[in-house]
Amino acid sequence: MAIIKSETGKRELPRFYMELAIKAMKDSIDEKNKNNPSPRVGAVLVFPNGDYDTACRGELREGDHAEYTLLDKKYRTDDLTGCWIFATLEPCGPGARNKPKLPCSERIANARIEKVWYGLQELNSNASGGNEYLEGMQVETNPFDSDLHNELHTINKKFEDWVEVENTKTKIVGSTSNGSLNFALSNTNFSLLSKDALKYYVSKTKKEYSWDSDNLRTDLINKNLLEVNKETQEVEPTGNCLLLFGDNPRDKFPQASVKAKVDYGNGKEPDVQSFDGALVLIPKQIEDWVRKVLPESMDRSEFSREKKSNFPPEVIREVVINALVHRNYDLDGAKIQIDITPDKIEVRSPGEPFAPNTLSDLQNFTAISYARNKQIAYVFNLMRLMEESGLGMDTFKSMRKNHDLPLPEISYKKPNLVVAFPRTFDVIKKVSKNKALVKLNDEELSGYQWIRENGEVSKKEYAEHFEFDDKKALRHLNKMKKEGLMGDNGKPATSPNYKYVINSDD
Template sequence: MAKKISENFNPEKYMQMAVDAMNNSIGEPRTDGKVSPKVGAVLIKPDGTVESASRGELRFGDHAEFTLLERKNRSEKLDGSILFATLEPCAPGARRHPKLGCAERIVNARVKEVWIGIEDPDPDVDRKGIKFLEENGIKVHMFYPHFQKVIKDVNKEFLKQATERANDRKEKKEVVLSNLENSIPTMDLKQFSEKAIQYYIEQSELPHTINSNELWLHFEHAGIVQRVKTNNEEKYIPTGFGILLFGNNPREKYQQAVVKAKVKYGNNASIPKDFEGPLVLIPKEIELWLEQVLHSEVSRKQFQRKTNTLFPIEPLREAIINALVHRDYEQDGAKTYIEIDDDKIVVKSAGLPVSPISLDDVKAFRAPSLSRNPKITYVFNRMGLMEESELGMETFRGMQEKYELPLPFYDYKAPYLSLTFSRSIEAAKTVSGNEALEKLNKEELLGFEWVKSKGEVSKKEYANHFDFDEKKAYRHLSKFRKLNLLTDNGEKSNSPNFRYIFKHD
C-alpha cells in the first residue's frame, strides 16, 4: 500500500522499510542447492508516495527491484524517484539474455538516487551494479552500518556461496578496482618476507606451512600472487597487493608505502619515526611504539607534578588500521602520517572515501563497509586486526561514554583524509577550531560532546543521561542551539518527537 512521504527526509526510515520488505522475501524452490538472496526494495515516487516490494513477492525468482519498477509501477512515470534496495542491483550482463539487469531497469526508469544496503560479492555483480548506476548519472549511497549488519546476517548463506563463486572464478575480471591487483613481472617470490608470511600464518591460524602448495593456492585466491605460464612452466608472481602486504621492501616498488610518525611534547624537539616493510607487520610495531610515546602528560607548573591518564590505544588502533587498509596506495608520494603533541593525535592517509561513500558519511561516523583495497581488508580481517562490517565507527562514536573523551573529527585537505583526536575534553576547545566551544564550561562541554556522539537526542534523554532536571537540560541544549552547535528536526518544540541534532560541518 502506498504511503505519503514526510517533509523531513530521513533515509533511516526507508532503510528500515527496505529491511522489513527483505524479511518478507519468498525463496524460490531450487534443485541445484544455490541459495537465493533475501532482498527488499522501497521506491519514493515523484509525488511523494512510497511503495515497497520483496523478492519473490508476486512470482518466484522475481527480483525486488523488478517487481517494484516493472510489475507494480510499469505504467507510472518515475523520473526523479528515490530507490532503496538492500542488495546491490544486478549489473548489465548478470542475467541471461534477453533479461535486463536491475541496474539497467533503474537507469531506464530515470531514478535519480539509489541507496544500497550491501554490495553483492557474486562475480557477475561485485560492485559493477554500483559502477553502472554512477556512470549513468545516478547518485548512489550506502545503508548505514547497523542496517548492513542485519542484511548480512539474514543473507549469511547467500553471501558465503557468492564469495565462494567469486573465488572459484578463473576468468580475468572485467572490472579491476586497482592496478595493485595485477602481478609485477619484474618481481618473484624471493621478494616476500618469510617473517611476515609466518606471522600471517600464526595470526590467521592457517593450517599451512611456508612455501607449501596449499599456502600459495591460498595466496592466489586472496589476490596476493598470480599464477602465470612462461616457457611452458607455471609459476607464481607477486601482485602489487602481495608486495605491499608481504614484501621485504615494498618501498622499492611503491615509495609511498611508509608510515611517517612524529611526537612533539612542549618545547621539546620533534622525534620522528618511520614504519616501513611488510604491511602485515606494521600495526603491531606501531602499537608498541604508541605504548612508549603516549606516556602520561606531566605538568610542573608551580613546582607541582600533575599526571594525566594515558590516552586509550583502542581507538588509535582502529584509526591506524583504517588508514593502512583504506588509503589510496596509487597516489605517488602520498604517505601515511601519525602526528602526536600535548593536545591532539592526528592520523592522515591519502585519498577521499571510496565511492559511493561520501565525505559527509565519514564525518558523521555512519560510513558503511566498502573498502578501496579489499585484498588488504581480507588479510587484515583474517589476522583479527579489523572487522569487515564497518570502519571502526562504533569505537569512535563510543569514545565519550567509554573514555569521557571528545568524539574525534574527520577533515579532508587534498590529498589527505585526516582523523583528529583531542587528548582531553578541555583540549577540544582549541583542537576543534570552533570558537563557540570556548563559551562552554566543562559540564556543558561534556554534555555537548555526548550529544555529538549520539547525533540527535531529546531533552528527556539528555536529562536522564546526566541525571539533570529537565530545566537544566533545557538550558544546556538551548545554549548549544544559540551557539549554532545544534539544530532540530523541525517538529514543534512541545512535540514528544522534537529532537536536537548535532550540526556537522
C-alpha cells in the same frame, strides 16, 4: 504487500524506509533447486507523494530480485521518475545478469529513480559494481544508517560465508585505485614476499598448508594477487600482493610507509619510527610501539594528572588499519603519518574520502565500509584485522562511553584525511577545527559530545539524559544551534518529532 497511501502527501525520513526494507528482507524466499544459499533482500519503492510499496527476494517468483519485483512486476507501467528505492543489499551491477536480463542497477537508472539507499555492499565479485554504475548515471546513492549493519550481516551470514568461499575460486574484482596495484610487476617473483607475512596470513585465515606450499600459491592466484607468467610459468606478485606481503614494498611503492612521531613535551628528544614492511604486519608493530611510548607522552603536570585517561592503543591500531586499507596509493610521496603529543593523537591518511562516503558521513560517524582498495580490504577482512561494519565508526562513536575520552575530530586537509583524538576533554577546544566550540562551557561541551554520538536528539531526550529541566536543556540546544553547531530535522519547532541535528564541518 499492496501500495500504502501516505497520510501526509509527502515522504517520511529515510530511516523509516530503511527499517521497512529490513522487515521485508526477513520474508525472503530461498531458491529450492540451488545448493548455495540465497541472499535475503528487502526493498522499498517510495513515490514522491509518500506512497510506498515493499518487496522481498522471491516474493512473486523464485529467485526474482526484490528491486526487479517492484520495478518490473508491480509498477512496470507506472511513471517512476523521482521515486526513491531502499534496498538492503547494493543493487547488482552490470554483467551480473545473463542477457537479455538486466541487472537491478540498470533497471533503476532506466526507471529514472532519483535516489537509492542501500544496506550492505555487494561483495560477490560476479554481482558488484551497482553503486558505481548508478553514480555514473547520475542516480544519487546513500548508505543505510551504520547501526543497522550488524542486523543485516547477521541475517545474511550464511550467504556472506558462501560468497567468501566463492570469491577465492574466482578473481576478485580489482581495487578502484588506478596504477599498477592490480597487475603483476616487472622484475618481481615469489621470493620478494615476506616469510613472516605469509606465515601470519596462513595462521590468521586458518589454512591447513604451509606458507611456501603450492596450495598457498594457488590461493593467492585465485585472489588475483599472483599471476602466472605465460612465458616462464613462474608466479609474479601483483602490486596489491607486494603491498600486503612484500619484504620491502617501498622498493616498488616508495609511498607505502607509515611515519610515526611522538613528542614527549618535556624537553625529551622526540621518538621517530618508520614502518615500511608488509601491510599485514604493520598494525601489530604499531600497536606494540604505541603501548611503549603512550605512557611517557602523557602530561604529568599537577593540573592535568587527574584528568588524563590512558589512551587505548587498540584504537590507534584500528585507525591505522583503516588508513592502510582506504588510503590512495596513487599519491606519490604521500605517506600515512601518526603524531602523538601530550594534547592529541593525530593520524593522517593520503586521499579524499572515498565515495559513497563523504566527509560529512565520517564526521557524523555514519560512514559505511566501502573500500577504495578492495583486494587489500578483502585480505584484511579474511584475516579478521579490520572492523567490517563501517570504517571504525562504532569504535570512534563509543570513545566517550567505553573509554571516557572525547570523540575524534575528522577533517580533510589536502591531500590527507585527518583523524585527531583529543587526549582529554579540556583540550577539545584547542584541538578541534571548529572554533565555535570555544563559546561552549563545560556542561554544554559535554552535551555537544553526547549529541555527536547520537546524531540527532529531542529536547526531551537531552534533558532526561543530563537530568536538566526543560528550560536549561532548551538554553543549551538553542545556543549550539545559534553557533552553527547544530541544525534541525526540518520539522516544525512545535512538532513532537522536532529534533536537533549535528552539523558537519565541511
